[in-house]
Amino acid sequence: MSLAEKIIKLRKEQGWSQEELASRLDVTRQSVSKWESMSSVPDLDKIVKMSELFQVSTDYLLKETTPTETEERCTHPDEIRPAVRPVSLKETNLYLDLAPRCHRNIALALSLFILSPICLLLLSGAAEYHILPLGETAAIAIGCSVLFVVVAGGVALLLPSCMRLAPFEYLELEPISTEYSVIGVVQAKKEAFAPRYQQGLVVGVSLCIVSVVPLFLSYLLENEFYSVCAICLMLAILSAGVHILFRVWAAQEVYQKLLEEGEYTRAKKAENRRNASFVIFYWCLATAIYLAVSFYTESWNKTWIVWPVAGVLFAALLALKEMLYKNRNPS
Template identity: 30%
Template sequence: MLNENIKNLRKSKGISQEELAIKLNVVRQTVSKWENGLSVPDSSMLISLADALDTSVSELLGEVTIKHDADDIKAISEKLEIINLQLAQRSYARVKTIRWLLIALCLCIVVIFIALLAINGSYMNWDYHDPELAVAGTIIHGFEFLFVRIAPIVFLASIIGIVLTYKKR
């Protein structure tokens, strides 16, 4: 079937085997073998062959393409519109979720800053000869040290993220 389709399409376009071979960068005998059913083109050559014959690969392989009438096209366009609306709603929901997560992150940072202000470094006065207090005090101090340096950057980035999620589309 493929061999007949190649031959019929080539002849309907008024192209000789030699001309088709030149377009595809193959020898004329290769085109002849395809048309006589002695060999078949590989997948990449099949695409090039379809382009050279100004047709689709599916038509070249003998698949019948169905012409859609206006009602089918209208139904397909309505389905695509519904899908686009669903995608837009999903995208908006995702942006809204990100916005609320950023707001929650800002609130957490503020609460931790308030907690750190409330303890006012009281762990510095602990008796560090007690190993348990020494470990706890070191962990709290390390956390406070890192938090005070990193949290403002994260807070500002979160605020910028919140503002960007409110940006009009």
């Protein structure tokens, strides 16, 4: 079977037209037509892109094979290729309409979680340094009550939004086949959103960096209560930065999921499916270690260090796991 025959066969298996394949490869329909008619041969980078799109090895595409040699088609021999899920224009429009509203609520919930300790910090600080005629016990009780109410409000925003988005989780894990009109609609929206995405990243990251400035300035005042106020101001600025970053990041993720780009290519989805059990086990173990150490030592102000260490170790272990997997199953 020649390269041209394989392109035709794989394209039809996905239910794609020449125009749709051309759009995904960022070439013209005429280029795809020439490849399939054996008038020309695709460049190496396009062959690599096709191997990711069709979830086959480059060897399968380039080597002459017989129709029975199907075992080479999978990028990894022991990996079962999931069925490609069709996504209609109606489903796409529903997701494009629902996702921004849910992401707005999730971003607000994250901001509330960051803001939640501010009242506790201010009241306990004011009571400790006699700024307010309030006992420390009463200040802590009121502050904790406000903290739990704010957190509860965040949870009330977060959970329903996540549940409404749950039916679209397949976009993160399964290979999808979209109608040709869908590609054009999503691509146009993504291009129109690009300036706002870049602006949001700049503003969000800048706010996160600037948020530590009040803390440094408070050291010049040599007043403990001002330091408490500086921490509260830092949390307020940080919450605004996180809110903006999540909104633009989530919107960009919507387009990447529908176009199978970035972290949502078929190769990445296959990798995520392989690592799903490991991710759940690892973070459950990290949480158990954090709680055990914190309750045993009663040093909650120090045991938070478990989380950054766990994050760095997680990235290292995941990279090592993928390296070992690829060594066992070379393309």
